Amino acid sequence: MEKNIAQSPLEINGLASFENRLAMAKQCSQQGVIAGAKAAVLAGIASAIPTIASVRMLPWARANLNPTAQALIISTAAGAAYFIVADKTVLAAARKNSINYSSEQSN
Numbered sequence: 001m002e003k004n005i006a007q008s009p010l011e012i013n014g015l016a017s018f019e020n021r022l023a024m025a026k027q028c029s030q031q032g033v034i035a036g037a038k039a040a041v042l043a044g045i046a047s048a049i050p051t052i053a054s055v056r057m058l059p060w061a062r063a064n065l066n067p068t069a070q071a072l073i074i075s076t077a078a079g080a081a082y083f084i085v086a087d088k089t090v091l092a093a094a095r096k097n098s099i100n101y102s103s104e105q106s107n
Contacts, residue, residue, distance in 0.1 A: 021097075028093035036086030043081035048074045 051073050054061040065073075 024097045025094075028090050028097065031093055032086040032090035035089040036082040039085035040078040040082035044074055044078035047077035 051065075051070050055065050055070060056062070
């Protein structure tokens with residue numbers, strides 16, 4: 001007992017709105033990934049230079065920081081920068097889209 005009822009304009013509009021919001025969410029996450037990757041590269045370089053320099057110049061660092069410890073210091077800084085910047089970028093884009101979405105709904 002299937003009824004062939006055409007979708008109401010509200011249902012069609014709701015689906016289009018959902019697809020639009022899904023596209024905006026993908027764009028927000030893509031922006032976050034790009035910004036996070038840039039920050040991770042920058043943080044990796046910024047932490048690698050003093051880490052390697054200190055291992056070469058300071059006797060304590062030479063004795064206590066093996067290559068694994070050096071890599072851990074550098075990768076921790078890069079990973080933290082990635083997640084912090086990506087999170088802030090995604091939240092900022094979502095906030096901007098939320099404000100735009102609410103202003104469109106009120107019009």
